[in-house]
Amino acid sequence: MKMLAMLLSLSGLFLFPADLAAKVKIVSTIPDFAAIAREIGGDRVDVVAMVRPTQDPHFLDAKPAFVVALNRADLLLLVGMELEGGWLPPLLVGARNADIQKGEDGYLDCSTLIPPMGIQSPDRSKGDIHPGGNPHYWTDPRNGIRIARGIAKRLAAIDPDHAEDYQRGCDAFVERLQARIVDWTKRLEPVKGTRVVVYHKSWIYFLDFAGLVEAGALEPKPGIPPSPSHVAGLLKVVQDSGVKFVLQESFYPTELSRQFADKSGARLLVLPTMVGASGMNSYIDMVDFIVNHIATDSEN
Numbered sequence: 001m002k003m004l005a006m007l008l009s010l011s012g013l014f015l016f017p018a019d020l021a022a023k024v025k026i027v028s029t030i031p032d033f034a035a036i037a038r039e040i041g042g043d044r045v046d047v048v049a050m051v052r053p054t055q056d057p058h059f060l061d062a063k064p065a066f067v068v069a070l071n072r073a074d075l076l077l078l079v080g081m082e083l084e085g086g087w088l089p090p091l092l093v094g095a096r097n098a099d100i101q102k103g104e105d106g107y108l109d110c111s112t113l114i115p116p117m118g119i120q121s122p123d124r125s126k127g128d129i130h131p132g133g134n135p136h137y138w139t140d141p142r143n144g145i146r147i148a149r150g151i152a153k154r155l156a157a158i159d160p161d162h163a164e165d166y167q168r169g170c171d172a173f174v175e176r177l178q179a180r181i182v183d184w185t186k187r188l189e190p191v192k193g194t195r196v197v198v199y200h201k202s203w204i205y206f207l208d209f210a211g212l213v214e215a216g217a218l219e220p221k222p223g224i225p226p227s228p229s230h231v232a233g234l235l236k237v238v239q240d241s242g243v244k245f246v247l248q249e250s251f252y253p254t255e256l257s258r259q260f261a262d263k264s265g266a267r268l269l270v271l272p273t274m275v276g277a278s279g280m281n282s283y284i285d286m287v288d289f290i291v292n293h294i295a296t297d298s299e300n
């Protein structure tokens with residue numbers, strides 16, 4: 001308790017300035033949900049994200065500033081499916097904020113809003129397994145719609161006086177996103193059925209949206225860095241099978257994936273999967289960046 005009081009007294013750590021007290025204060029674990037919440041809430045919300053767009057969201061150092069932000073938050077948005085399981089629980093304990101604990105209106109596990117893919121048995125010998133499903137669901141823009149509607153509904157519950165404002169913000173965002181989904185679907189039509197290799201098994205939802213086929217993963221097990229022997233073995237499996245792309249997030253090392261791409265004749269695409277990476281400042285811009293690179297490079 002003394003530690004929390006000391007942290008709260010350090011104004012330099014405040015992520016929510018005092019003059020924003022009337023706004024709904026939102027903490028999101030990843031920048032994508034933060035960006036969507038801003039679209040919905042506009043100037044009625046103040047939003048911060050804990051994970052930087054260039055970080056692996058599975059791992060995060062617990063900083064005192066996060067405890068302060070969570071202590072002052074009205075709403076917590078998290079990925080769920082154990083993505084933040086290694087670092088978020090102790091932060092929630094330290095925050096001492098009953099309003100954002102599991103089961104309260106201020107706690108929104110966004111994985112409850114989407115149809116999960118990649119559900120597996122809880123066998124840790126297989127690597128970084130998420131029994132409830134693959135947690136990288138925000139890369140599918142159809143899930144972006146579901147997430148937006150869920151956030152708007154929760155904001156209305158927390159701040160009912162402005163429920164209509166949140167609904168209008170959500171409707172406007174969903175309308176823009178739906179229009180882009182039509183465009184993206186047309187743009188990706190020529191690449192449907194294209195075989196790709198991924199670095200980490202985080203592309204399952206986007207591949208489903210785009211109609212791409214995963215031929216293998218450079219990580220021998222999820223969360224286990226690729227070894228030269230595994231990369232060589234995978235190369236033998238996929239060689240001459242028409243693999244066109246290697247898809248990789250920007251926060252993973254590229255040396256082995258670049259070697260694999262060179263030897264397999266595939267093209268390595270290092271792509272952002274979170275808002276803020278590669279200069280993408282909105283959720284729609286982030287998805288558009290991925291679609292454009294895949295569609296454009298497939299034409300070359």
